[in-house]
Amino acid sequence: MWELSENKSTPIYQQIMEQIITYIQDGTLQPGDRLPAERKLADYYQVNRSTVVHALDELVSLGWVLRRQGSGTVVNEGNWGRSTIPRVDWRSLFTQESHPKEPFLEKLQQLLNDPEAVDLYSGELPLNLIPDFRFPSYTWEELLLEERKQSPLGYRPLQQVICQRIKADQKIEVSSDQVLITSGAQQAMFLLLQVMLQSGDSVAIEDPSFLYSLPIFATAGIKLYGVEMDKEGMRIDKLEQLILTKKIKLIILNPTFQNPTGSTMSKKRRNELIELSRKYQLPIVEDEVFSEMNFDEIPPSLKELASHQVIHLGSLSKIFGSSIKIGWIVADRDLIQRLSEAKQMMDFSISVFPQVIAHTALTDPRFEQNQKDLVVELEQRAAAFIEAAQVVAEDWDFSAIDGGIYVYFTWRHQKLTRTDWEIFLREKLLIAPAFLFSNDTMAMRVNYTRLTEGTREQFFLKLQTISKELRRN
Ligand SMILES: Cc1ncc(COP(=O)(O)O)c(C=O)c1O
Structure with missing residues (x-):
């Protein structure tokens, strides 16, 4: 025994x-x-x-x-206090010391509902750009019938549509038992941490990265290490150094229209990354929530380049707004099975409602056209934004926008401190400073999609005023 x-x-x-x-x-x-x-x-x-x-x-x-x-x-004779692996250390999630609130964010959040504030901080499309759909009316009984189509991996019709879309976009064949529906990409990430890693393990991410600010890593006892990026994406030499010195267990990245830099990893770099991950037998998680917002052709997904090496995450939050909270994980069957078991253990089951809504939207005959119209609109906004941005080009460095919703502005002059960024709050210009994504304090993320012709001018006027003040500091 x-x-x-x-x-x-x-x-x-x-x-x-x-x-x-x-x-x-x-x-x-x-x-x-x-x-x-x-x-x-x-x-x-x-x-x-x-x-x-x-x-x-x-x-x-x-x-x-x-x-x-x-x-x-x-x-133990009872169930009180019993937990099993996978587990979350909830206590550390709630202790102030381990996750101090970011003072800048607290102030910014208070301004989000201020009608005078220009919100280029929020990571969503403005409401009027989110494609509109009419939903068929369901009777209660019909909805209950839909409920029967739920499997432990999700609402089957939605899984099937996701498989079809993956086949069309990424030219990879996946079957329904390789797709797990989650409540958004963030929950997908959380499940992966719980199942694939243990407290004390290390993960490599891009530097800067939106993952830097998520408490789920620290809560699970996972150490994050940032890998410097250049124009082609995560630097492979730096990543290899980290793998050797920090015993990295997993690489997580957002290769297309990255949050926060808006940049896209080149095809060459993607191949090099795959080669390195093969050499060290390291799995890669690719978070591809923006890849459908491309103005031109984009490089193949990492999943397409190395199907078994890569776990792929997708989400509808960026095109339908985050209230829908539907995401998915595409991975090999065994892992999907384990993730699904962990999900059930944590009672993270997803109601059939948002899944039916997501399915309706994705199969709506107008969906493809809506999607095309959205991309055309984004491309126009991006071009107008970059043209207007020339007035601040002496103070800020920025790149062309090829898709997605973000553009990254880097200050060209003296070193900025965290307090310098308070000026933006005073001017009610809401942006995301780099220190939310990294140790860096010299850059900011801007969600350009939220600016219309009218507000664009207002934004650049304010940015010019702020830049003058920053230069004086
Ligand atoms: C790159 C990236 N991945 C994942 C997420 C989270 O997506 P979801 O709303 O589906 O949890 C975000 C949201 O900001 C994101 O920018």
């Missing part, structure tokens, strides 16, 4: 934990049963006593067993 199967790659203490949890779940160990003494367990498993102590400590902290003075370690 107390022995481990050979050739498992997980650490021994975890194998011991998993075995004891299995014994409790299948009834081999009953509530109140006493486990053998630590020394005995160490003998049985043929490991150091410290390994057994480590496993038991973890089981105590997860609530599966209790240590009782005088009677050793016993199986």
